[in-house]
Amino acid sequence: MNQKQDLKALTEIHKAIINVLQYFDFFNHSLHSEEIHRYLSIKTSQKEVLKNLSEMTKSNLIVNRDDLWALNNESLDIRSNNLKRNSRLLRISKRMGWLIHQFPFVKGVYLSGSLSKLGTTSDDDDIDYFIITKLNRAWTTRLVLIIFRKLFLFNSHKYFCTNFFIDEKHLELKKKNIYTAVESASLIALTNKGLLGKFYEKNKFIQDYFPNFIPEKAYTFNSSTFSRWRVYDPLFGTGDQRINNFWGDWIENKAREIITRRMLKNSRSKNSNSEISEHTSGFWPNSVQNRVLENYNEKKLV
Numbered sequence: 001m002n003q004k005q006d007l008k009a010l011t012e013i014h015k016a017i018i019n020v021l022q023y024f025d026f027f028n029h030s031l032h033s034e035e036i037h038r039y040l041s042i043k044t045s046q047k048e049v050l051k052n053l054s055e056m057t058k059s060n061l062i063v064n065r066d067d068l069w070a071l072n073n074e075s076l077d078i079r080s081n082n083l084k085r086n087s088r089l090l091r092i093s094k095r096m097g098w099l100i101h102q103f104p105f106v107k108g109v110y111l112s113g114s115l116s117k118l119g120t121t122s123d124d125d126d127i128d129y130f131i132i133t134k135l136n137r138a139w140t141t142r143l144v145l146i147i148f149r150k151l152f153l154f155n156s157h158k159y160f161c162t163n164f165f166i167d168e169k170h171l172e173l174k175k176k177n178i179y180t181a182v183e184s185a186s187l188i189a190l191t192n193k194g195l196l197g198k199f200y201e202k203n204k205f206i207q208d209y210f211p212n213f214i215p216e217k218a219y220t221f222n223s224s225t226f227s228r229w230r231v232y233d234p235l236f237g238t239g240d241q242r243i244n245n246f247w248g249d250w251i252e253n254k255a256r257e258i259i260t261r262r263m264l265k266n267s268r269s270k271n272s273n274s275e276i277s278e279h280t281s282g283f284w285p286n287s288v289q290n291r292v293l294e295n296y297n298e299k300k301l302v
Contacts, residue, residue, distance in 0.1 A: 012042060019301055021062060022301075023296050024075075026288075026295050026296070028078050030069060032067050033049060036049055038212055041211070043212060046212075057069075085120060085123065086118040086120050090111075094190055096127065096159050098190070100131065101192075104140075105140060106134075106141060107133055108132040110131070110189055111127070111128070113127070126157050126158055126161035127158070129162050131162060132168055134168060138281045139253075139255040142162065168198075170279035170280065171199045172203060176203075176205040180289075194217070194220060256278070260276055271285075272286070272287060273289050
């Protein structure tokens with residue numbers, strides 16, 4: 001944006017568009033018009049957004065190429081040059097998402113992070129997953145997937161970065177800000193779209209930030225996944241018997257105790273971030289959340 005531009009001359013929708021592009025400029029990520037419409041803070045039509053994008057391009061406020069929009073040409077180049085990489089990683093994520101869904105207590109698997117926005121820029125980028133679990137089994141599920149990763153993937157996080165778990169009955173996020181709103185609104189359902197709809201029902205704050213965002217509809221997803229794991233019923237308590245639930249809850253508490261201790265040990269970095277509770281297991285050792293929020297609050301147009 002031209003720094004000499006008189007901000008008073010900008011309309012509210014122009015400011016809102018610049019704020020969206022400014023947010024994603026932190027990642028050097030350009031957006032399609034429908035993505036700008038999704039993350040806009042003003043309720044309006046996509047047609048109106050396209051009209052204003054055209055006006056702003058003619059005024060040299062923003063740049064455009066092939067229905068990609070940004071504050072600078074570098075962001076356009078980066079996304080255009082990584083189309084094949086993102087398509088390839090998206091195909092891998094669908095296969096891995098199916099695999100994760102086969103594990104005990106997994107109710108839904110969703111793509112998150114940079115790939116959910118088609119914004120990966122390196123072959124070294126991880127594929128991040130947001131996982132909804134059976135009631136009271138978030139920590140047990142995390143433990144099972146950690147063991148699988150260590151034994152069969154040589155502890156590689158590249159295609160198997162399972163960093164956030166939340167159980168099906170406690171879907172409301174504790175942290176409600178524009179960063180968590182963007183991350184939530186960009187989730188891609190790899191399995192169980194209906195449960196993602198229930199997640200959105202519990203997190204109405206997303207639409208407070210993005211009134212044009214249309215969430216998935218909530219519905220019940222009938223899956224036969226758990227029948228494959230009946231052998232685990234007596235140990236983890238997937239049945240209704242009191243003794244089964246006793247042992248399942250004991251393992252869940254032990255898993256939470258062990259993993260939380262590890263998280264706290266590895267959270268000494270100023271960039272680490274976590275969301276830890278009885279029903280939520282989230283840890284990001286190299287989170288950009290605080291830096292993104294600081295940058296956005298400093299540069300956004302009021």
